[in-house]
Amino acid sequence: MPKFIYQVRDARGGTVNGALNAPSETDASRVLRAEGHIIISLHEQQGAAQASGQAHRPPTRAKPDDVIFFANQLAVMVDTGVPLADALDSIAEQAEAESFRFICSDISEQVKAGMDFSAALTRYPKVFSRLFVAMVKASEATGTMGKMLQRVSNYLEQQRQVRKRVKGAMAYPLAMLGFCVAVVVAMLVFILPRFEKIYSGKSAALPLPTRFLLALSNGIVTYWPFLIAAVALAVTGAVLFVRRPDGKIMLDQVRIRMPLLGGMFRRACLARSLRTLSTMVATGVSMLDCLEIAAEVSGNVRFDAIWRELREKLKEGASLSEEMYKYELIPPCVTQMVAAGERTGKLAPVLDRVSTFCEEDLNAAIRTATSFIEPVMIVVMGLIVGGIAMALLLPVFSLSRVVAQ
Numbered sequence: 001m002p003k004f005i006y007q008v009r010d011a012r013g014g015t016v017n018g019a020l021n022a023p024s025e026t027d028a029s030r031v032l033r034a035e036g037h038i039i040i041s042l043h044e045q046q047g048a049a050q051a052s053g054q055a056h057r058p059p060t061r062a063k064p065d066d067v068i069f070f071a072n073q074l075a076v077m078v079d080t081g082v083p084l085a086d087a088l089d090s091i092a093e094q095a096e097a098e099s100f101r102f103i104c105s106d107i108s109e110q111v112k113a114g115m116d117f118s119a120a121l122t123r124y125p126k127v128f129s130r131l132f133v134a135m136v137k138a139s140e141a142t143g144t145m146g147k148m149l150q151r152v153s154n155y156l157e158q159q160r161q162v163r164k165r166v167k168g169a170m171a172y173p174l175a176m177l178g179f180c181v182a183v184v185v186a187m188l189v190f191i192l193p194r195f196e197k198i199y200s201g202k203s204a205a206l207p208l209p210t211r212f213l214l215a216l217s218n219g220i221v222t223y224w225p226f227l228i229a230a231v232a233l234a235v236t237g238a239v240l241f242v243r244r245p246d247g248k249i250m251l252d253q254v255r256i257r258m259p260l261l262g263g264m265f266r267r268a269c270l271a272r273s274l275r276t277l278s279t280m281v282a283t284g285v286s287m288l289d290c291l292e293i294a295a296e297v298s299g300n301v302r303f304d305a306i307w308r309e310l311r312e313k314l315k316e317g318a319s320l321s322e323e324m325y326k327y328e329l330i331p332p333c334v335t336q337m338v339a340a341g342e343r344t345g346k347l348a349p350v351l352d353r354v355s356t357f358c359e360e361d362l363n364a365a366i367r368t369a370t371s372f373i374e375p376v377m378i379v380v381m382g383l384i385v386g387g388i389a390m391a392l393l394l395p396v397f398s399l400s401r402v403v404a405q
Contacts, residue, residue: 002021002022002023003020004019004021004022004025004028005018005019005044006019006032006040006041006042007039007042008037008039008040010036010037016037025042025043025109025113029042029110029113029114029115030113030114038114039114039115039119040115040116040119041119042110042115043123061126061127062097062124063097063100064156064160066095066097067132067156068156068160070100070104071132071149071156072150072153073087073090074091075146075147075149075152075153077091078145079146084145085112088104088107088111089104089105091104100127106120107120107123107124110123116137116140117136117140117145118136118137118140129293129296130296131297132152132156134280134283134285135151135152135279135280135283135285136148136149138283138284138285151282151283152279155276158275162272162359162362165363165366166264166265166366169261169264169366169369169370169373170261173377177377179381180380180381183381183385184385185220187385187388188213188216188217188220189220189224192213192216192217193217196214196218206394206395207391207394207395209387209391210391210394210395212391213392252300252302253301253302255300256269256300256302260369260373260376261369263365264365264366265300266329268299269298269299269303270303270334271358271361272298273294273303273307274294274334274351274354274355274358275355275358276290276293276294277290277351278351278352278355280293281348282349282352287314287320288311288314288315291307291310291311292308295307295311302329303329306327306329319339320338320342321338321342334354334358337350337354337357338351338354
């Protein structure tokens with residue numbers, strides 16, 4: 001019989017951990033509820049599941065759009081009085097992705113078995129973020145689940161729009177760069193060899209740029225399998241490197257320090273963190289938890305370190321705004337507004353206005369970066385393609401002398 005590991009709250013409010021044998025997870029939850037316990041978490045022991053040969057590996061990921069749909073639909077149904085379990089069943093039926101349908105159905109079963117909704121969400125940490133779970137847990141304590149879920153949905157939608165804008169700003173220069181590389185390679189592989197046949201056998205010395213391009217073209221045509229292998233190895237090595245902690249640190253440093261696009265990345269990280277702080281503080285989550293979650297969602301190791309350092313300073317009794325002044329990545333105007341919110345006791349609405357201000361600043365940075373990137377890429381492409389064409393045409397200016405020999 002499978003063994004289930006549980007964590008429950010007893011009648012006195014204490015936390016109890018243990019294990020019990022039961023035919024299924026539903027039966028185990030019924031036993032715990034019959035004993036007067038409130039289930040925090042309940043799962044089958046890994047070893048037992050493997051030994052029985054009945055283990056089913058549930059999906060661990062879902063699309064952001066599915067999570068937004070989940071929060072939005074659940075908020076509407078809970079606000080209209082639909083029981084939570086029935087609402088979860090309805091969402092499961094409407095879900096298009098089979099994996100997300102399974103997740104919704106499993107959460108519904110856990111809720112029906114007596115588990116807290118927030119505890120059921122923690123079974124899927126890669127689907128429902130700590131922010132999502134923390135806000136749901138706060139709503140369970142205050143009885144405002146519908147309102148809180150709508151706030152979560154709005155937050156997730158805002159973050160999705162920010163990601164789309166940043167990716168959109170990056171898509172154009174990357175597409176232009178790819179087109180430029182394709183044009184250069186095509187010229188080196190297909191056009192330059194024809195010119196080499198024209199110039200071969202002539203004793204006249206060709207201009208240096210022409211000789212360089214012909215040698216480069218010949219090398220690509222002759223050794224292309226080795227070049228492809230080298231590029232593949234380089235790309236694989238770079239991917240493996242950036243997945244390591246030191247590689248991620250280096251990549252994040254480059255992102256926020258690079259010219260033209262660095263400001264956009266800095267503003268994106270700051271806007272994401274401040275929007276998270278605003279949303280969490282407004283729901284009554286403690287500032288220490290807010291800062292920890294803001295660090296997790298910041299998307300950059302530098303900002304992650306900043307928010308965690310601020311959390312440690314607050315533990316020691318420091319003021320949030322006074323410590324924020326020490327970090328150059330946080331603009332002084334943001335710190336001043338946070339300080340005003342602390343003085344007036346209206347930190348939540350101030351953080352909301354600050355996050356809105358940072359998002360507008362991000363939009364302006366994206367427009368500025370895009371407007372600069374377009375002419376820069378056009379000039380770079382013109383210089384590269386024009387330089388190749390000029391190198392090929394230089395011998396034509398002395399064609400009569402070359403042909404005469």
